[in-house]
Amino acid sequence: MPRMNSSSGFDPRFRYRLHVVACLVAFASLGSLLPCAPAFAQVPGENLQDYYPPIEPFQTGYLKVSDIHEIYYELCGNPRGIPVMVLHGGPGGGCGPNMRRFHDPKRYFIILHDQRGAGKSKPHAELRDNNTQALVDDIERLRIALRLPKVQLFGGSWGSTLALAYAEKYPRHVSSLVLRGIFTATREEIDHFYHGGVAQYYPEVFDQLKSIVPKPEEKNYPAQFLELLQSKDKSTRDKIARAWAAYETKLAALVTSDAEVQEILDAEDVYAFSLIENHYMANNCFLKEGQLLADAPKLSGIPTVICHGRYDVICPPIAAWRVMKAIPGARLVLVEAAGHSGSAPPMRSALIEGIKSIQPLIADTADQRIEIRAASQPATTQPSGDQRDE
Structure with missing residues (x-):
């Protein structure tokens, strides 16, 4: 029987340990497919590397x-x-x-x-x-x-x-x-995010997002969000930006607290994030x-x-x-x-x-610069936009 914890009623570590052996066996069979090293599963909470200490830019x-x-x-x-x-x-x-x-x-x-x-x-x-x-x-x-x-x-x-x-x-x-x-910005991936793939796992979160789409029956959610985010009415822009940011934040981690969602909603760049993301998605990320x-x-x-x-x-x-x-x-x-x-x-x-x-x-790529120069200075050569390596 699954062990319980006081916060959510279910200890997720129990679930992961149940299937981790099966995952490791499956990943071991992939070794011949991966020239560098096989894919592997990580057991949560064991021998994890943490961030390096905080640093400031020089x-x-x-x-x-x-x-x-x-x-x-x-x-x-x-x-x-x-x-x-x-x-x-x-x-x-x-x-x-x-x-x-x-x-x-x-x-x-x-x-x-x-x-x-x-x-x-x-x-x-x-x-x-x-x-x-x-x-x-x-x-x-x-x-x-x-x-x-x-x-x-x-x-x-x-x-x-x-x-x-x-x-x-x-x-x-x-x-x-x-x-x-x-x-990889394929239509399949974009549709998954906007049009119901996510709903298979987070139906309540997806329904909240769907409720603010003017025409939910039309499968052009990115374009609809983009139009709303460019509304002349500031309250509409703010409402949609916050709704979009909340949607993505709730999906990002296995467990997301209300405090974590609120922290994102209080960020100064929540509008820019929501606007730019939907601008790209409405245009298929400008990729073929x-x-x-x-x-x-x-x-x-x-x-x-x-x-x-x-x-x-x-x-x-x-x-x-x-x-x-x-x-x-x-x-x-x-x-x-x-x-x-x-x-x-x-x-x-x-x-x-x-x-x-x-x-x-890649150790030999260190210390190869001719000099350190401020990036605010114009570069001698600027890419033209169609220049590429052959």
Whole structure:
């Protein structure tokens, strides 16, 4: 009989232990499919790696990337270390302090930036000239400005989308990939999130979202949300932004408290997050259908670790499985006791272990810059938007 606890009535660790042996047996059979290492299950609460201690940037600034946009960036850790670009989710999520803490600051040069319209980037919540191709080229502009021959890309959810898109366009400038919560921006994945796939697991949460859609019978929820978020009525904009943020927050972790949801709703950038995300989803993320999977074989030879929560209902694990199979040599870690959130202890532990496992393969990318220069200075060469590695 399941053991009970005082808070929720059911101890989730009991459920995970019941099936973890079966999962481990299943994952062991995958070894022949994964050239680097087999996928594995993590037992919750055992030997988990925690964040590195909090750090502050040694430099911050803005890089002008278009006539409209300036992106905010932070430089942290060891400026002579292994360069890593940290890519936030959303789209529109912005970077937070804990995103600096997955890499050893003594060994890594940690670079974060807020994508167009997000976080501290200017102008705030701006949709003009805001698309996937532009964000990819912004990463390249920042790399050029910092004179980094190669960078590791570290991103989850939408950050994984952007990492794949950049790596497929500029593979020669990527030392490695550490990805979490894979989202390849297919119609299937978008429909799952907006049109009932989530309802199979969180019917009450999905019904709350559906209740504010003007025409729920029409299967164009992203476009409807985007229209509402651009309403002339501020109260309507605020209501929809908060409803959308609450929806996604409730789905991100296995258990989400009311206090955690409220913390997200009280954040200053809740409107920008909701607006930009629906702008991208209404436009199929400005990617051709199946583009990221089709081009994934280009990443052969780039060390790749993918960590994905077994119970991720926002981005189901099948997307990670497909990407792992499409990238020769990629390693997939299916994390038990984890959903979509990158901050859940089992997931952050898996990511930190993944980073450590790749480190010996990319150690020679440290200390290769000609000089350290402020990224706010214009780069000598700017990507044209159609420039790509051959």
